[in-house]
Amino acid sequence: MGKQVTEMLKGTLEGIVLAILSARPAYGYEITAWLRDQGFSDIAEGTIYALLVRIEQRGLVDVEKVPSEKGPPRKVYSLNAQGREYLEEFWKTWSFLADRLEQLREGGK
Amino acid sequence: MGKQVTEMLKGTLEGIVLAILSARPAYGYEITAWLRDQGFSDIAEGTIYALLVRIEQRGLVDVEKVPSEKGPPRKVYSLNAQGREYLEEFWKTWSFLADRLEQLREGGK
DNA sequence: CCAGCTACTCGGTATTGCTAAATACCGGTA
């Protein structure tokens, strides 16, 4: 994609990852692959890992190291209660923004 | 609002301002006031001015200095052809992101 | 034993929004 999406992801990517984790536990490599599959073609690996470290440090997720058959051990993240609360907040913020944008788009026609 | 919105605005605020300008020419102070009115309670003045300078330098807007009855002259910005094109791109990017988020929200229920 | 996939880490850069303070023009008021 382009630079536009990169800047737009700032602030939303975190919510996206939390939303993924709210459905099921997952690890970094898996999340990156899934996102690319969904059309986020140029999400950088490093970005996801850094983000995971951040949300772990903020106590939004629990981590468990799980051995992999295909490589080094995976760090499997799962959303905890605090993370769920934070995700709720995220959705509210997102809705606010999306509503404003929708209005602007309507008005601009 | 909070930090969440601040980070989320990165990348979207530019589109928001361009969308505003697509409806009618406007100047910085006016845009800031309007945004605050719309619920963006803590948009910083400086942020809007800096953003306007950026989009001007990228050639997305035309500028005209207009005397004000109530203070120093206003810098009135209006969207030009290139800006309109860029705004189109912005809406596409936004739609992509909004669609993905909507799916995630659905799935998470 | 090496190539290639899996899986994670780290250092440096760019972009963008916020903070805070300064500058400037105007009207009204003490």
Add this chain to the structure above:
DNA sequence: TACCGGTATTTAGCAATACCGAGTAGCTGG
């Protein structure tokens, strides 16, 4: 006159987050 408040813009420094590139490490198949 002198000052205050509202209008209007500019600027310097800071913080957060995504990207880039390179490195580490485990496993499997040729």
